[in-house]
Amino acid sequence: MGKLLVLIGIGGCVGSVLRYVLSGTVQQLTQSANFSYGTIAVNIIGCFIIGFVSQLVDSYGLLNAETRAFVIPGFLGGFTTFSTFSNETLNLFRDGETPLAFLNVTGHIVLGLGAVWAGRALASSIWR
Helix, strand or coil, rough: CHHHHHHHHHHHHHHHHHHHHHHHHHHHHHHEEEECCHHHHHHHHHHHHHHHHHHHHHHCCCCCHHHHHHHHHHHHHHHHCCHHHHHHHHHEEEEEEEEHHHHHHHHHHHHHHHHHHHHHHHHHHCCC
C-alpha cells in the first residue's frame, strides 16, 4: 500500500503542475476574464484521457496496479479540476453571471461525459 500511495502522490504532483500550465495557457489564449476556459479545457481533456485509459484497463487489463495508481487517481486526480470548477461556478453565480454559471455547468457535464465516451470509443476501436 505504501508504494501505491507514493505513486499516486507523484502522479498527482505531475498532473497538478500540468493542469496549472495548460489551464493558464488556455486562459491566456482566450483572453477571457469572465469565463474559465482553462478549467473546462483541462476537465474535458482529463475526462477523455480517463475514458481512454479506463477502456484499455477494463477490456485488456493493459496496466498493472502500480501504473493504474499513478495514472488514474494520481496523474488524472491531480490534473482534473472539479473542485476548481465548482468554486468558479459559485463565483459566477455570486457575481451575477448566472448565464455563464449555467454554461459552465452544462459545458463541463455534457462535454465531460462526451469526452469520456469518445476516449473509450477510440481506445476500443484501436485495440480490437
